[in-house]
Amino acid sequence: MNPAGAQLWFPYCGAAPVPADLMGRWNLDPMLLAVLALAGWWLWRQAQGAGQRRLLVAAGSLALFLFVSPFCALSSALFAARVTHHVLLAAVLAPLLVFALPEERIRWPGSLALWTGLQAVTFWLWHAPAFYAEALSSDLLYWTMQLTITGTAVGFWAAARRSSSLGAVAALLVSTVQMGLLGALLTFASNPLYLPHFLTTEPWGLAPLEDQQMAGLIMWAPSAGLYLAAALAITRRWLAEQDRELPA
Known part of the structure; x- marks a missing residue:
């Protein structure tokens, strides 16, 4: 059975599962599968080229x-x-699509x-408790x-791709900081929100506050780390280009 009260919310992915039920909870929504197939x-x-198509895969x-x-x-639970x-949508899926x-x-x-500002505002907005709760109450708001x-993440990565190295690094560092700040606020909140x-x-063996703290740590370290890693990669490439341009 679902935990008491889970039916108060009707998220798109279904009521929150318990561990024993999770592996049977595939989402085979025909509309979703059709949209994914058409988009693909x-x-x-x-x-x-093969490289771009591998990124699409x-x-x-x-x-x-x-x-x-x-x-x-699981995201309902x-x-x-x-x-x-x-985080995977914004920092992994979006850049894969952009560079594919x-x-x-x-x-x-x-x-x-x-686009840096729009991405930050969008991410903070949907993680505000009231907006988040509404998104789990309506399929329209969920999507x-x-x-x-x-x-907004695709717009950000696309703009960073066509920007100068200095501009891209600056935007990525801003994104690192704002993502880390939101993660820290969630981690150190004294009450579940x-x-x-x-x-x-x-x-799942977690109190609501522990779950929230885990989420904050994920946003604070791995998520911000993805943006920071991209900034470091661009910096390294820029320095290598400068070395090649120096006279022998």
């Missing part, structure tokens, strides 16, 4: 994991799983500063949350 077909046609596999596998149901889901397509296909309007997190998970974490 279109993206495959846009990709050029990785992106498609990640999308299936997040929305079709039992991980989708644990806020830590939901945060992991959002020719640059001209994702030349969205707007500066890097604009609005997922699409805006992914869309997310009502949909008040009665869903106990079967």
Whole structure:
């Protein structure tokens, strides 16, 4: 049975599962599968070359994991799983999509500063307790949350891709700091903040506050670390280019 109170919330991925039920909780929503198939077909046609298509395969596999596998149901039970889901959308799926397509296909309007701000505002907004609870009460708001997190992240990574090395590094460091700050606030909060998970974490051996603290640590370290790693990679490439341009 579901833990008491879990039916108060009707998230898209279903009521919160208990551990014994998790592996049977595949999401085979025919509309979702059709949309993923059509999106995959279109993206495959846009990709050029084996390298880009390998990135698309990785992106498609990640999308299936997040929305079709039992991980989708787990995110109804644990806020830590939901945060992991959002981090993977913003910091893994989005850059995979950006670098899997020719640059001209994702030349969205707007500066890097604009997209950096939009990504930060979107991420903070959907992790505000009231907005988060509403997203778990409505399929429309759930998909609005997922699409805006992914869309602003795609805009951010696309703008960073076409920006100068210095601009990209600066934007990535800003994203590192804002993600780490949100993670720290969740980690050090003295009370659980997310009502949909008040009665869903106990079967997983976690109190709601412990689940929230785990989510904060995930956002603080691995998530911010992904942006920091990208900044360091660009810095390393820029320094290598400067070395090659020095006279012998």
